[in-house]
Amino acid sequence: MPDSNDISDMRHWRQVSDDISFSCFSGEDNLMTIKFIGAAIAGIALSTGPTFAQEGNIKIGFPVFLSGAAAGPFGQPEKEAAELLIEALNAGTVPAPYATKGIAGKTVEATFVDEAANAVTEYRNLIERDKVDAVVGYTSSGNCKSVAPLAEDMKTLTVFVDCGTPQIFEEIVTEPTYLFRTGPTGTIDSVGAARYFQDSGMDLTRVAGINQNYAWGQDAWRDFTQSLIALDTGSEIVTEQFPKVYAGQYGAEVSALLTSTPTAVHTSFWGGDLEAFLLQSAPRGLFARSNVLMTCGEALFPRLADQIPEGAIIGARGPYSVFAPENDLSTWFNAAYEEKFGQKPTYPAWKMAQAIFGLKAAWEKAGEDADTAAVAAAFKNLEFETPAGTVKMAIGNGHQAIQGIAYGRYKKDADGNPGVEDVISYSAECVNPPNDMMAAEWIEAGFPNSTCE
Amino acid sequence: MLKLIAILLDGLSYSAWLFLVAVGLTLIYGVMRILNIAHGAFYAIGAYACATALGLYYGAGWSGAGAFLVMGLTAIATGIVVGLAIERGVLRRLYGRDEVLMVLVTYALFLILEDATKMIWGVESYFVYQPYAYFGFIDVGGLPYQVYDLLVVAVAIATGLALWLWLTRARMGRMMIAVVADREISAAMGINVPRIFAITFAIGTVLAALAGVVTAPKIAVAPGIGVEVIILAFAVVVIGGLGSIPGAALGAVIAGFARAVSVHLAPEFELFAIYAVMAIVLAIRPYGLFAAQGERKI
Numbered sequence: 186m187p188d189s190n191d192i193s194d195m196r197h198w199r200q201v202s203d204d205i206s207f208s209c210f211s212g213e214d215n216l217m218t219i220k221f222i223g224a225a226i227a228g229i230a231l232s233t234g235p236t237f238a239q240e241g242n243i244k245i246g247f248p249v250f251l252s253g254a255a256a257g258p259f260g261q262p263e264k265e266a267a268e269l270l271i272e273a274l275n276a277g278t279v280p281a282p283y284a285t286k287g288i289a290g291k292t293v294e295a296t297f298v299d300e301a302a303n304a305v306t307e308y309r310n311l312i313e314r315d316k317v318d319a320v321v322g323y324t325s326s327g328n329c330k331s332v333a334p335l336a337e338d339m340k341t342l343t344v345f346v347d348c349g350t351p352q353i354f355e356e357i358v359t360e361p362t363y364l365f366r367t368g369p370t371g372t373i374d375s376v377g378a379a380r381y382f383q384d385s386g387m388d389l390t391r392v393a394g395i396n397q398n399y400a401w402g403q404d405a406w407r408d409f410t411q412s413l414i415a416l417d418t419g420s421e422i423v424t425e426q427f428p429k430v431y432a433g434q435y436g437a438e439v440s441a442l443l444t445s446t447p448t449a450v451h452t453s454f455w456g457g458d459l460e461a462f463l464l465q466s467a468p469r470g471l472f473a474r475s476n477v478l479m480t481c482g483e484a485l486f487p488r489l490a491d492q493i494p495e496g497a498i499i500g501a502r503g504p505y506s507v508f509a510p511e512n513d514l515s516t517w518f519n520a521a522y523e524e525k526f527g528q529k530p531t532y533p534a535w536k537m538a539q540a541i542f543g544l545k546a547a548w549e550k551a552g553e554d555a556d557t558a559a560v561a562a563a564f565k566n567l568e569f570e571t572p573a574g575t576v577k578m579a580i581g582n583g584h585q586a587i588q589g590i591a592y593g594r595y596k597k598d599a600d601g602n603p604g605v606e607d608v609i610s611y612s613a614e615c616v617n618p619p620n621d622m623m624a625a626e627w628i629e630a631g632f633p634n635s636t637c638e
Numbered sequence: 639m640l641k642l643i644a645i646l647l648d649g650l651s652y653s654a655w656l657f658l659v660a661v662g663l664t665l666i667y668g669v670m671r672i673l674n675i676a677h678g679a680f681y682a683i684g685a686y687a688c689a690t691a692l693g694l695y696y697g698a699g700w701s702g703a704g705a706f707l708v709m710g711l712t713a714i715a716t717g718i719v720v721g722l723a724i725e726r727g728v729l730r731r732l733y734g735r736d737e738v739l740m741v742l743v744t745y746a747l748f749l750i751l752e753d754a755t756k757m758i759w760g761v762e763s764y765f766v767y768q769p770y771a772y773f774g775f776i777d778v779g780g781l782p783y784q785v786y787d788l789l790v791v792a793v794a795i796a797t798g799l800a801l802w803l804w805l806t807r808a809r810m811g812r813m814m815i816a817v818v819a820d821r822e823i824s825a826a827m828g829i830n831v832p833r834i835f836a837i838t839f840a841i842g843t844v845l846a847a848l849a850g851v852v853t854a855p856k857i858a859v860a861p862g863i864g865v866e867v868i869i870l871a872f873a874v875v876v877i878g879g880l881g882s883i884p885g886a887a888l889g890a891v892i893a894g895f896a897r898a899v900s901v902h903l904a905p906e907f908e909l910f911a912i913y914a915v916m917a918i919v920l921a922i923r924p925y926g927l928f929a930a931q932g933e934r935k936i
Contacts, residue, residue, distance in 0.1 A: 254862035256761035398909050433857045437648035437901040444640050460858035464767050469782045
């Protein structure tokens with residue numbers, strides 16, 4: 186989660202605490218403060234009206250992590266994907282249905298800001314200082330939660346790329362107009378993981394979890410264990426480990442997992458924490474003793490492919506990367522990214538590409554001269570093509586995307602490239618709640634109205 | 639029984655790591671009265687330097703135990719170069735100033751060094767896992783345990799003993815203790831106090847770099863690793879008493895075992911186990927377990 190290298194990691198340190206506090210806040214104070222700031226800014230915005238900054242160009246602000254621990258695993262691939270797509274879109278070299286130049290015939294300009302800085306301030310800067318026409322970005326759920334009300338107040342077209350919390354459209358902005366999220370919520374990771382364990386016939390009698398101790402890890406583990414209950418697996422939870430995010434040292438947690446003798450282990454670790462956990466647990470035989478499922482495991486492929494034990498269960502937080510369907514867009518994206526940056530794109534890059542394609546599709550549906558409100562209206566309930574297949578803005582009143590998910594066991598191919606086998610894919614309708622239900626309620630109720638093939 | 643073995647091994651292993659992380663911080667404070675927030679950045683630089691050095695080592699086709707020699711030399715070289723550069727370039731001009739000012743100065747240095755590491759090494763993670771896997775694991779009563787983690791315990795004990803012997807037996811170490819007792823009298827007796835400060839700061843930096851070096855093979859060396867470490871190091875030295883090396887050792891053992899017990903018996907409390915111990919110690923002995931009010935010890 187993580188480049189404007191011009192800000193310090195101390196700022197990131199503060200950001201981590203902000204993330205956690207924002208992720209956990211339930212009191213009225215923070216919300217009221219945000220709403221108050223938002224209302225004040227909205228007054229200014231209304232006085233000038235939501236118009237596009239420059240004739241002939243579309244300016245997009247990209248808040249991605251450019252510093253801190255999330256810069257490498259998230260910010261960098263997201264920024265690279267955005268740079269690649271903007272260059273290709275402006276040159277008109279993207280395959281159909283995005284073969285037309287730019288967005289709605291206009292050249293796209295990019296402004297990158299550091300998500301590790303104060304999210305609300307930087308968001309406001311993008312709109313008031315940089316005069317962007319749309320904002321596309323955000324990885325941290327904490328940042329998404331703080332920016333979401335502001336996006337509506339400032340009437341700015343805003344597309345969240347990655348942040349996983351379902352709370353955005355369930356609790357924070359329940360009647361959205363300008364805010365969209367083109368990436369699926371974290372719900373699909375947990376539901377898909379439970380289903381994969383069960384459908385693969387794995388032993389689920391003794392289940393353990395190791396997840397980061399903040400909203401992301403806690404929600405992922407809660408949804409996973411609730412899904413096991415809903416699937417009636419009869420599992421016993423033998424240990425629940427919640428180390429601090431960015432802890433780096435997992436020797437004791439690995440010992441706790443080993444001594445608990447689980448048959449299945451779930452982790453939603455990401456970034457450096459996931460990498461360190463792999464390095465410290467695999468040599469001690471955890472993967473040999475238990476079926477270990479890593480919901481973000483695909484992000485390990487570029488740099489630690491040789492360290493992942495074969496048979497480890499890998500997810501990519503959606504139908505991305507090795508789980509992506511074969512189509513013209515995925516073939517082009519994989520090849521163009523690898524040619525430009527020397528390695529295959531990881532799932533954050535796929536999600537960024539998806540967000541930009543969604544924005545282009547909505548804008549072009551609205552028409553060349555459409556204003557912000559018209560583009561937002563066109564975005565609502567949109568179905569659009571991406572390298573990861575068709576994305577449906579089906580929940581969150583048409584503002585939240587749903588996609589399927591797949592898991593598979595890690596196996597290198599004959600050339601030594603990282604890959605997966607025993608893949609099971611779940612459709613979007615199988616792992617996402619319907620529009621009128623909150624994710625946690627849906628899981629607890631036993632996945633009503635889900636359609637699994 | 640297996641759980642008890644795990645708690646003992648994990649407590650010992652984590653305590654050793656905490657001691658390595660904290661001992662340089664407490665040494666510098668004990669002698670120089672500088673609460674060195676840049677300590678976390680020195681740790682990170684040590685880890686990055688280790689990643690680079692081992693990258694070159696393995697890249698040249700070498701392997702085997704020579705990597706451990708490279709790690710040791712990297713810690714020493716990095717610590718001496720960075721420590722002396724900071725001490726001579728910045729801190730020397732500020733001696734005698736208020737302790738709070740020095741905290742702000744080292745905080746600024748932390749920010750600068752963190753950005754400098756990003757400029758040099760970028761934001762990508764670095765991996766040098768070969769030394770961690772080199773000795774494999776041993777089975778301790780049914781629990782597989784990495785030999786490398788046990789070696790870190792040995793390194794921590796050796797470091798603590800070497801430091802203690804140097805301070806109590808070596809001429810330079812005794813001069814250092816004299817400076818701790820009274821800076822002005824020491825200077826009047828002919829001790830070159832600025833030189834002692836420079837040596838102390840370099841040793842403290844070498845110790846921080848050593849902690850980074852021994853940690854690098856088991857983590858992703860990435861931006862931000864110094865932030866986590868400085869918080870833990872402060873907790874350890876506060877428990878033991880600022881400026882006290884035996885205090886740092888005891889603080890590390892208490893904090894390490896508090897965390898290990900928590901992880902195995904009550905994982906929901908793991909997040910604040912160390913800080914709960916720190917709060918209890920501060921409530922009972924506000925100056926830490928080994929530091930007496932109004933005194934400075936190393």
